[in-house]
Amino acid sequence: MKRSATLFLMTILPLCAATFASAAEPVQRLQRATGLWKVTPATSPFSWEICVDQQYDRLIEDDLWTDFEQECQIASQNRQGDSYHFQSSCPGAMLAGSFKGDLAKGYTLIADTTMELNGKTEVQRTELTGVFLGACPAGLAPGAKKMRGGMVMKSLYIDRQQPR
Template sequence: MTRSAPLILMAILSLCAATAAIAASAAEPAQRLQRASGLWKVTPATSPFSWEICVDHERDRLIDDDLWSDFEQECTIESQHRDGDSYVFQSSCPGARLAGSFNGDLNKAYTLTADTTMELNGKSEVQRMALTGEFQGACPAGLAPGAKKMRSGMVMKSIYSKR
């Protein structure tokens, strides 16, 4: 009986570790909003400067790539809620609070809206960013995964180099 106790204990610990891993991955959907692989056209609502990005699903991080660079490393998600194709989150970032909402299908089209609140000269200021993404099909030859092609035709190198 004494030899089987450590085996049972190990099995219980393994089950707890697996449950914790599943819970941890479920607790990070904002960091893991990942679009389908292929070419996506991203258009900000308040700017004429749209871009196309060649997405690799495995390395894609929608919020990191198109909203807040280094979101995963710099920000902490304080609350989040998912309901079907909608997702809402609140996070704290260096010097700011970021509240975002996502609606859509990561295989076809989506809308991402975010309010960044920061203190400026003793007053709370809010900057709103809204953008849409539309799947365009396969990436064209010569556009590497993670590369962004700006509306002007300029190509920015892959943002996936750190992943």
Template sequence: MKRSTTWILMTVFPLCAATFASAAEPAQRLQRATGLWKVTPATSPFSWEICVDHARDRLIDDDLWSGFEQECKIESHSRQGDSYQFASSCPDAGLTGTFKGDLAKAYTLSADTTVQVNGKSEVQHTELAAVFQGACPAGLAPGAKKMRGGMVMKSLYTDR
């Protein structure tokens, strides 16, 4: 199935799901501290809170590209201090990203998804900022997301 910019826009933000496993070694996975995280995209009005379980967290899969671990291959990566960069190839797309910050307190993510549309490269830029909020509230299961407005999405961890 070909991905398009419209499909990515419709999938990445409203569904807000993505992972980092079979495509990457466990040491390369970006895993947040256990607890409640508030994630705010700079390029979309759809913010959310996610109840993270560190052992099952997959930041890229859960907040950027659903199915990343199964669909994509990390082509290159590097880490310097509190910054991590990667470039990957995915079906009909390329995904590059930079994470900065502390995955126990706060971080930012900047990512570019490149797809071919009618023979031309189109780039979708995504920026997210996330801040640790403390313990998860009662009733919000690990892996569940609470969207702005109150809608709760089921746990992303059911297959982990």
């Protein structure tokens, strides 16, 4: 009996660990479908298009907080249907966000960044909507952003390692 209990635990524990890992992953690594996405901030006229390669995409890192995975620690997160909510601690700021939508069609991402500025607590709200446009056009590399005026920014994926 002792041996079968040990075998059972050896079988079930890795499955539990995988479940917890995948439960912790969605907010940090929201990954859009491969193709061309148009991202529009609610408070700015400067939208952009990004050619997404799903295996390298990091929506929060690519469109909200550069180096999010290296700099920020997720304090809490939860998923309900097509919505994710998270709170994280980043250098000099707290970042709380909510995502709603379909990573193959369209989404809305709202984030509040709370920081101390000149002795006062300031909150900066960012709201982005993303819409899937189809296949990436020829000449736009995966990870590259094409800004509204036509300027193309180099690929965000150059130094990104393949996901675990």
